[in-house]
Amino acid sequence: MGGGGISVDPVRGADHNQSMGMPVLWLYGPPGVGKTTVGWELFNELPEPVGFVDIDQLGMCYAAATSHEWAPEPASDPGRHLMKARNLDAVVANFVAAGARCVVVPGVVDAARGALPLSNGTVVPCRLRAEPAELRRRLAARRRPMDRVDETLAYAAELDRLPGPCVDTTGLDVAEVVRLVCAHLPAPEPAAASWPPPVGGPGELLLLCGPTAVGTSTVGWRIYQELMRAGVRTAFADLRQIGFVRPSSDGNHGLKAANLAAMWQTYRERGARRMVVAGHVEEVAPYRAALPEATVTVCRLRASPDELASRIMARGRGEGATWGLAGDELTGKPAALLRDVPARAAAEAAALDRSGIGDLCVDTDHRTVADVAEEIRAGW
Structure with a gap:
């Protein structure tokens, strides 16, 4: 610095x-x-x-x-x-x-x-x-x-x-x-607390999930913008960004779900009627439990292993990325450090395919962001 x-x-x-x-x-x-x-x-x-x-x-x-x-x-x-x-x-x-x-x-x-x-x-x-x-x-x-x-x-x-x-x-x-x-941080107090009760209220939430680099944030942001421009008050959240805690446990889905519900309550009171959420999700139950009055639609994005590998390397070159996000493991990273990521992403995709998670499932290979977003909006 x-x-x-x-x-x-x-x-x-x-x-x-x-x-x-x-x-x-x-x-x-x-x-x-x-x-x-x-x-x-x-x-x-x-x-x-x-x-x-x-x-x-x-x-x-x-x-x-x-x-x-x-x-x-x-x-x-x-x-x-x-x-x-x-x-x-x-x-x-x-x-x-x-x-x-x-x-x-x-x-x-x-x-x-x-x-x-x-x-x-x-x-x-x-x-x-x-x-x-x-x-x-x-x-x-x-x-x-x-x-x-x-x-x-x-x-x-x-x-x-x-x-x-x-x-x-x-x-x-x-x-x-x-x-x-x-050097100037005070000593932390011992933490002991139970989870707050579910909050959030009614509304429509779209939860976009998929393997690493499939494009959940990019597609989600496009849908968010389109809804806002169409006059639908909408909010947006990145699940990964609201779930950082160390030590980590099972994807921190309990924390992410509770934080998402708390944020939705605030946004709803500010006039939002829909919310677009992007992130990696292996199971939906924690999110629906945290938002009992809301309708949560899960859309899984798919891509072939070759396509995922191509997108990972493009992110490494800084293409189509949002710079400055905490914990970004792809953007601006040299190819040598990304060598093992495509195999991990392909394994994530295979696991999601086996689980069958999602009310909607949309293939993204060789398609534009606008095209994918249009299909998802039609099914939501």
């Missing part, structure tokens, strides 16, 4: 021996400062059981589409900061039930209010910053079309006025930033 230092105040005046609720380490800062990278390293290095969720994954539900925007910000909650905080509070309770003793949360905050408090955990805010020239360099290097450099620099300047813990990442590598952040 680039030579700087650290200025950290004691977290909310508490020393590390003071009793507090489960710490929720909220790493915030402008785009490009390294929040997700640092957060993911922390998730993998902390010795105690830990959860991880990127705040952006908790807010993919927008206002009704207009003639100018398919996904406008809600007027009452621009940036959807309140929505994200409510979902975060709910999923923190589920992380505790799953055994986590700390949750790492990278993501942006409202520059006027900072990290919002939670009822199910104690927010430990830590701002990551970089000097303007360094931040501009990082944004240019990652070449993402959605990055607005001038807006990002202005947002970073606003964040610099917030009080509280701050790590200047200029001149530091990831390991150094992780070490500095870790």
